[in-house]
Amino acid sequence: MTVKFNQLFFLSLLFFISCSPPVVYSSKATPPSRTNSLPIQKNAHWLNKWKALAKGKPTVFRIVQLGDSHTAGDFFTNTIRHRLQKRFGNAGIGWVYPAKVNGQRQAKMSYRNDHWQTFTSRRQERRDFPLGGIIAANDGAGKVTLASRNSTNNRQKITLMFKAMVVGSPLTIVDGSGYKNTIEPDDRLNRGQWQYQTITAQLPFSYHCAEDDRWQLGYLNIENQRPGVTVSAFGINGAQLKEVLKWRRSWPQDLSRTQADLVILSYGTNEAFDDRLDADKTRRLWRDTIRRIKRALPQAGILIVGAPESLVNQDGDCGVRPPALDTIQAIQRDIANAEGILYWSWEKAMGGRCSMKKQIRLDLARRDGVHFSAAGYETAANQLADYLIALSGATNRHNPSKSQQVKGYFSPRLP
Structure with missing residues (x-):
């Protein structure tokens, strides 16, 4: 089943755009700590550049996100763009x-x-x-x-x-x-x-x-x-990671031309609804794609955004999860650990399993159980922005609105 983003959703959201740190995983095969983070490679070139920008060095830090409709709507990425550019400078x-x-x-x-x-x-x-x-x-x-x-x-x-x-x-x-x-x-x-x-x-x-x-x-x-940050959204409605197989074979050369310092992969929702998902083939595709990105941008960081919770329907207390959601989330976590890259759990940022129905009640998600409202995208993106700012060593100046300080959605603790 392929999830389509309703065009009317975008039209309705153009009239309003409305925050909290999540669970982040990184580095190789280290179990999650209680602070919701794992150690990252301290001498990574991209991380040193990120910290240098935070200290005032005049440089451009470029972030590229590849993904599905969550990216194609540019609500999630625009919140990250706004937060990071406000903190570190607007490079375009x-x-x-x-x-x-x-x-x-x-x-x-x-x-x-x-x-x-x-x-x-x-x-x-x-x-x-x-x-x-x-x-x-x-x-x-x-x-x-x-x-x-x-x-x-x-x-x-x-x-x-x-x-x-x-x-x-x-x-x-x-x-x-x-x-x-x-x-x-x-x-x-x-x-x-x-x-x-x-x-x-x-x-x-x-x-x-x-x-x-x-x-x-x-x-x-x-x-x-000018120095600062750029955040670029490369999204296609209904896409899975296997969309890269439809691009020209030398697409990693195009990625290299972006000069990205951090590449974010935000897929998984459409894989979750695929009741014929081949786990082994999907795992190989994620591994191979990440290795191609590493070869194209050897000094860049890579972050996997784990698929958020979504629902087939809202039956029962928690609703019914898509058939392959657990599988794709596990693949994403395992690949991040095996490849020594960052992993951020959107589902845990939502409040964990059984959180989508609550998000719908709070008007943070749409009734389709798949997509989020503008406020919902901003709430999740602000958590990821908090984490990225914390990685730079800079002071986090973000204060969420009262409506977003909801139990399960906001925590003052940073990794």
């Missing part, structure tokens, strides 16, 4: 969709598509998808306009991931000040090969091409050339 928007994706949301960007379509790897398996599994392709001489939801007057450093299929003229980019940039394929590379080009431009900006040309764009990155 990060990687975003190249154009509007139906049923999905980008918290920091708005789009206007004209004769450009978006495709996802979940729906179109035969396309050559780069990292993230989303591309925009033109159909005629249309254009796409991207605008920031927040005012940004300074020029941005923008990196485009593109593929020139049939082109006779450049892709033209016009920014908010009227300045023009052109994107031209590298003739030294094969036509139809994914390429990257970086420009500077002011938001908003539009890109357009000639009517007979055929271009494809993947995610694009927007940074403001």
Whole structure:
């Protein structure tokens, strides 16, 4: 069973966006301590960089999250983005969709598509998808306009991931000040090969091409050339981790181009509803994917977000859990321990087993027993942000609202 994120959910949540430290596991095969944390590798490059930023070193720390609808809604990731940028500095928007994706949301960007379509790897398996599994392709001489939801007057450093299929003229980019940039394929590379080009431009900006040309764009990155944090959400509704098998074989090269310092894997909900889930195959896929990430970004940290509790229905005191939820959660924990990476239990952040019905009663989760309200995503994300801030050694300045200081959801203790 594949869980679909109701498009109406996003529309309804656009009108309101509304916090507490969870259980975190990391490092190799060490049993959980009573403080809900395990020791991490103290000399890890990414962690040293994280601590240096907290002490004021002018650097950019980039976080990339790959996931399902919990990521595609960008409520969870936007809360982390807001908390970390407020604490350590705002280095920019990060990687975003190249154009509007139906049923999905980008918290920091708005789009206007004209004769450009978006495709996802979940729906179109035969396309050559780069990292993230989303591309925009033109159909005629249309254009796409991207605008920031927040005012940004300074020029941005923008990196485009593109593929020139049939082109006779450049892709033209016009920014908010009227300045023009052109994107031209590298003739030294094969036509139809994914390429990257970086420009500077002011938001908003539009890109357009000639009517007979055929271009494809993947995610694009927007940074403001200041120190701080970026948090990028690469999510697809209904995705499982096996979505990576539909991307081009060299997607780890795309990941390397992000220069991510911390990669977060947030899958598991759709695996939980798969009553034919092959545990051994799934375990191998998680192990192999994490090892590919390590090879692509040998100095980066990796964190697995354990699948939150979800329900098939609300029968009984606790509701009925999906058939493979326990299995995927165990796989995620075991792989994190075996590979020496971080693990954060979303279910324990919710309050443990039998917590989804309570979340629904508190309006922190939707009645489908799968997705959360804006407040619910923010409550969970604030807990993860608390943990990441604690790892940096910085003082945590976050104070949750009274409505979020609910037993089982907030604890003042940090690992």
